[in-house]
Amino acid sequence: MSIWEYANPKKFTATVTPIIPWAFGIGLGLLVVGLIWGFFFTPAENRQGESVKIIYLHVPSAFLAINAWVMMLVASLIWVIRRHHVSALAAKAAAPVGMVMTVIALATGALWGQATWGTWWVWDPRLTSFLILFLFYLGYLALWEAIPDPDTAADLTAIMCIVGSVFAFLSRYAAIYWAQGLHQDASLSLDAEENVSDVFWQPLVLCLVAFGVLFVALVLLRTRTEIAKRRTLALQARQRRAEVRV
Amino acid sequence: MKAVFVRDLRLAFRAGGGFGLALAFFLIVVILVPFGVGPETAVLRRIAPGILWVAALLACLLSLDRIFALDFEDGSLPLLATAPVPLEGVVLAKAAAHWVVTGVPLACAAPALAFLLNMEGGAYLTLVMSLAIGTPALSMIGAFGAALTVGIKRGGLLLSLLVLPLYVPVLIFGASAVRRAADGLSVATPLLILGAITLVVVAVMPLAAAAVLRINLR
C-alpha cells in the first residue's frame, strides 16, 4: 500500500466510502465516553477547581488546530512536488476543520481564562499565535474560493500554505519575544500537559484520540465531497463540449 | 533587471502613478489616531511607536496590487516572463522599485509625524532605522502577495487578508525596536532580528513569488 495508489480519485473514493461511517462512529463514540468520563467522574483540581473540565475540549482542539495545518502543509508539499491530485483536495478539505478547531480552542480558552484568570483575553504568546493561525486559515480558504480554475487554485494555495507555515512559525517565536518585551509575567499561561495528573490524563487522552479520529473522518468525508465536485465539473464541461459538436 | 527597475520607477513618478499616495495615507492615518484615542500627550507619546509602524505598514499595503496588476492587464507580464532575465530577478526589481517609491519616503517622513505624536526624543533615529531596515521586507512579502492575487479580479481585499498575517513578525520586531528606544533600552536585538528577517525574505521570497507568477501565467 502506498499513497500513490490513492492518487486515483476513484480508488480513493472506493476505499474511503466504507471507512467514513466507521470513523465517525468510533470518533463520536470515543468522544462521548471521554467527555462523560471527564465531566462526571473526575474530581475537581486543587488550584483550578471544576474549571479543569474544560481541558477535555481545549487541549484536543488546540492540538488539532495546529496539526491540521501541519497536515495541510504535508499534503501541499506532496501536491507541489509530485502532483498528487487527491492530496491537494485533502489539504482543502482539512482547512475548514482546522479553522473550526482553532475557534473551539480560542472560545474554550476564553471561557477558561475568564473563570481562572479573571479575563477573557490576554495578549499572551500562545493566545496570540492562535489568533494569527486563525487568520492564516481565513486567508487560505479565501484564496481557494477566489480562484475559479481548480488546478491553479491548488497550486497557489499550496505555495501559500508553505510560505504561510514559515511565517506562522516565525510569528510564534516573534510573539514570545514580543509578549516578554511587554509584560514580564508570562506566568499566566498554564502549561496543560506538564501538570496533568493521571486522573485527568486518562480521559484527556481518550478525548485527544476521539478528536483525532473525528478529524480523520471529517477530512475523508470532505475530500470525497471535493472529488465528487471536481468530477461533476469535468463531466459538465465534457457534456457542453459534446453539445457544441452536435 | 535594471531596465525593469527604472521603468517601474518612471511609471510610479508619472502623474497618477501613485507616488506620494502612500505618504499621504500615512499622514492621514497618523492624524486620525489622536481623534480616536483623545488628545492627551502622555497617551499619544506612549503609543507613538506602534501607531507609526502600523500606519507605515498599512501605507505600504495600499500600493501593493499595482506591482503586477497593471503589467498583467496590458500583457507585458508574460513578455517579462519570457525575457532572458529570470523571473525571480524581475520580481526582485519590481519589489525594489516599490520600496523606493513607498518604503524610503515613509522612513524619511516618519520623524515629522513622530513629532506630531510627541514621541520620546531618543527614539527618532531608531524609528528611521527600523523603517529603513523593515520596509524592504514589507515590499518583498507584498510582492509575493501581489503575485498570488494577480489573476483575481478585485483581489485587493484578498491581498490584504493574505499579506497582513505575513507582516506580523516584521511589525513585532520593528515596533519593539522603537518602543525600546523610547524607553531608553538597547535596540540592538530587535534591529538585528529585523535585519535578518529582511535579508532572508529578500533572498527567498523572489523564488516563491516567481513560482506563483508562473502558475498564474500558465
Add this chain to the structure above:
Amino acid sequence: MPDLGIYAFAVLASYAVTLVLLAGLIGLSLRQWRVVKAVLEKVEQDGQD
C-alpha cells in the same frame, strides 16, 4: 451531575460551544456531500442518455 460551583457557566458554556460547533461542522460536511452526490449522479445519468 457534579457540582461545578462558580465555574458552572464557564464549563457548561465551553461544552455547549464545542458541541454546537462540532455538530455544525459535521452536519454541514454531510449535507454538502449529499448535495454534491445528488448533482453528480444526475450529471452522470445525463451523460449516458
